[in-house]
Amino acid sequence: xxxxxxxxxxxxxxxxxxxxxxxxxxxxxxxxxxxxxxxxxxxxxxxxxxxxxxxxxxxxxxxxxxxxxxxxxxxxxxxxxxxxxxxxxxxxxxxxxxxxxxxxxxxxxxxxxxxxxxxxxxxxxxxxxxxxxxxxxxxxxxxxxx
Ligand SMILES: CC(C)(COP(=O)(O)OP(=O)(O)OC[C@H]1O[C@@H](n2cnc3c(N)ncnc32)[C@H](O)[C@@H]1OP(=O)(O)O)[C@@H](O)C(=O)NCCC(=O)NCCS
Numbered sequence: 001x002x003x004x005x006x007x008x009x010x011x012x013x014x015x016x017x018x019x020x021x022x023x024x025x026x027x028x029x030x031x032x033x034x035x036x037x038x039x040x041x042x043x044x045x046x047x048x049x050x051x052x053x054x055x056x057x058x059x060x061x062x063x064x065x066x067x068x069x070x071x072x073x074x075x076x077x078x079x080x081x082x083x084x085x086x087x088x089x090x091x092x093x094x095x096x097x098x099x100x101x102x103x104x105x106x107x108x109x110x111x112x113x114x115x116x117x118x119x120x121x122x123x124x125x126x127x128x129x130x131x132x133x134x135x136x137x138x139x140x141x142x143x144x145x146x
Contacts, residue, residue, distance in 0.1 A: 001042045008061045010097060029055060029083065031075050040066045043075040055083060057091040076107050080142060087142050092120055092134035108139045115139050
């Protein structure tokens with residue numbers, strides 16, 4: 001996950017230790033895509049402690065060589081299918097990330113869910129320079145028919 005995030009070109013790179021900790025403690029809400037023995041994509045999430053029916057997607061990425069093959073869409077669908085208690089999915093996306101915006105809009109459409117966008121972290125909240133504002137995408141009404 002650390003390698004894929006490093007090479008993604010857009011994601012904030014966390015320490016390798018952070019990915020190992022997340023994999024240990026949040027394995028139930030994390031998925032890795034493996035092709036020919038190589039990790040080529042991942043989705044890393046957690047259930048919000050104050051709202052355990054809400055799955056927060058921290059990061060999702062697919063190796064550049066494997067993009068456009070619905071890997072990210074399938075990672076999200078697989079995760080949701082394994083978490084029947086989840087009614088809401090949240091993630092944050094910067095305004096310039098068209099691929100990620102489409103990925104989550106398409107996910108919401110596929111699952112017949114509501115999709116709302118609001119501000120969460122403004123540029124001024126980030127101590128490191130050059131970090132764009134993160135908009136909160138709230139996709140609700142998941143598993144409504146099950
Ligand atoms: C965002 C990302 C994970 C998408 O992975 P992917 O496997 O190529 O996406 P998929 O093939 O599953 O496509 C899912 C949807 O997004 C759309 N999409 C994918 N890449 C796109 C792009 N560059 N521009 C516009 N739409 C795009 C697809 O057309 C598809 O839409 P549809 O369901 O309406 O047909 C990948 O581009 C990536 O790793 N980007 C860098 C990391 C990143 O920005 N992560 C998100 C922020 S946390």
